[in-house]
Amino acid sequence: MSLLKIGDVAKRTGLTVRALHHYDEIGLLKASHRSNSGYRLYTVDDLMQLQKIKSLQQLGFSLDDIARLLQSDDESLADIINKQLQTVTDQLKEQQVLIQRLSQLATLLQQGESPTVEMLLDSLRLTVMFEKYYTKEQLEELAERREAMGDDAINQVQNEWQEIFTQFQLLQQAGELASCDAAQKLAKRSLELVDMFTGGDPELQQSLQNMYDTEGGENVLGQSEMAVDKVLFAYVSEAMALAKSLK
Template identity: 40%
Template structure:
């Protein structure tokens, strides 16, 4: 093994740039043990070993400040830093997993469309962002599986049924029909049935759905602010039936 390396030779050997090695010297992270008479940096075997440690720690995600402290102080809590980076990685993996799921859903949606206007595409992304705000990752997975089970044809039928049902509910509200009346009770049963087709009867998903409709003014083109009195009317109907 050669006794000393000039900075250029070390850069070529390690794949680091000369500028990076100079910077490591400037911040006191990797200072060459020797210099030539002309002042050029010379790195010995101990310097090379330290550089390998630096590169290993960088690969683990350590910052340069953390690496300097780690190598300078034997009592430095390496375990603590490792745990910190594990947490960061878990967060990054969660973000990437969510992004993967979003892109997968968008890809499946795009496959079903002949032509997708940009505005419609952006609307899909907006809806997905809203869903992720209210549903847990586990609930999102369950909803995805639920969609596959129900099928696209039935989903379209349900989407078409909601406006008709809401118009009928609004009509009974305008007439002042008692929620216990059989006409309203039938509407309440249909309402519950459509909700259950979406939630699969999962009370956690139903609660997330209710929270979203209470806090958002528009969900998938539905005026949820206008729907809230209807939802209260339906709840009174369910209470009247003991459901």
């Protein structure tokens, strides 16, 4: 059995020792073993419990709510991860919408043209919305990611997402199950694109989640040219959840 000291868990996950101590004190995550010297030792099962905690936290649950959910044991880690995956996918779309709007404005201005009133209002609304939920440091981090990728790569990914949703819609309209080979191929590529954009910063993810919860998911996604209806959204979610479980 592989056992990890609390310092090793903190170092390899990015959590602080203080946070792990706090989880222990409130009964959320207690190390299964102790060394002869009294140090906490964590098992694989402990790490799975920790993953549940962080996934639920990223989904917007308070520590008190998480404690109740873990005690009820109604959801498996796979269920929680699939919900987190869908949330991150939605958040990715939100970032891409703002990137696209700002890119359009930049292109017009560079060409000496004037943007329309609707374009300006749209980009302003998205910018203000992001500023409400992100810290200055987080906005700088997002800007650095965009700069590192470059406009060509961003546009390429944006176009690929559009094509993926179009293909998903065609499969759904044809009556194909989300588990069919074609849907699973699209789902796997979607997972790869999500992995490409997620930095794993829990605070940044929480800011995204706060925006999604407060503004309303349908309202935020409705600003995207990749916006889908609830039925198609559920179809894509099912396909991606299945692909994730088979990885």
